[in-house]
Amino acid sequence: MSRIDVHQHFWPQDFVELLARRARPPLLLRDGDGWCVRLDGEPDAPLPPAAHHPVLRAEALAHDRVDVALLCMSSPLGVEALPAEEARPLLDSWHDGVRALDGRFGHWGAVALDGAVPADVDAVLDAGALGLSLPAGALSSPGRLERAGPLLEALERRDAPLLVHPGPGLEDRLPGAAPALGLPQWWPALAAYPAQLQAAWLAFAATGRRGHRRLRVVFAALAGCAPLHAERMAARGGPARAVGDPLTFYDTSSYGPRAVDAMVRVSGVDVLVHGSDRPVSGAPADHGLGRAAGAALFRVNPARLLGGVTVRPERRLEAVA
């Protein structure tokens, strides 16, 4: 059974050049040997020149002791939320580039949200994607989730999983917003992304699972630790049992042993999967929970997420009364 990293990013050269040609965010500006990323509402961020070098990234797999890494669109760029005529050439270029990498890299497909239809999901899956990634902003309320419903139904029909990644939905676009000045680089990753993921997780708990009973979904970055709010959720009358959903997974990106262990306490170890978020952050060799938990996070749980291997067909017994 392979060691799998379910969450990495890679920007192919052609995709980088398309971003560099744009006049409006998301765009890239030359910055010495590398690039600077400019997004609406975020501080400008440097992009180190080696971050998306295909040879170096392949070498990093061995360093991380990972056999397979799944690449996904960097949804905070907001590419999926652009008008379709702007989004599609960028997404096509990205898919072409990641498909050209060697077989140790798989990928999550991405679609233009503007006018998206189930056939778009079928198209990325037919072209080799293992599942679909959506920006959390496309799912961050019951209403948004309902609008994305046909895409989720297409995934269910194909028995393919969903990755929920931080990033804006159509309603979140801030065209013309000035770059955020005076904010530290890490600000969006702490002040915005966890909140987006929490809202998407809450929406999925509120109405998503009811409408998509077989969908396997993985939230990046422990869903912003949303399940740790289960007691508060119960106290306010929310569906706290969502923390025990065996088909809702969480990747570990950027979190360490204390947060991962806190999630183990609430959700159990069986729904946690290793996701590194490379090259945004480095990859831990393990999560400090011991060998059995390591095997669960790197091998057993990703296989269940991706392949639908049903290890525990009935997690909840009928009540013993």
Add this chain to the structure above:
Amino acid sequence: MIPPDARRDLTATELEDYVGRLAARPELWAGRVSHDPAARVFEELVRDEHLAVWLICWMEDHDTGFHDHDLSQGAVAVVHGAVHEDRLRFDGSRRRRTLRRGETFSFAAADIHRVLHAGEGPAVTLHAYSPPLWRMGAYEVRRDGTLARHSLSYAEELRPLEAA
């Protein structure tokens, strides 16, 4: 009777009652029984905010070693074969009891015990923990008689810790 949707953690007595009633419903778990000579086989049957239930299948020489359950109380029902439960005493002696099919026992979070396969032929036990097991302590009795506690995630399979 245990409310199936208890909105609180269960007591050791309630857990023992629960596993006893679950033992009487083999249609709910018998299909999950399988044995492996190399190691105990674990099957999680139930997990929610307040309760985790496992089916554990034992063969000869399978032994948890001495351990505690950190914050969780628990109960065990033996549904096939037999197991020993040993309690660790400060003077190094062990208090042993043997539990056979149809018998149940419970333990507090603070109790230190060891469960091992007994008798001939495979054994099957049902285990309930509340709140769901999170961390455990595994105890090592060193050659000089001192005791060491190793903190483990519940995901780690308990094994006897050899004397250094």
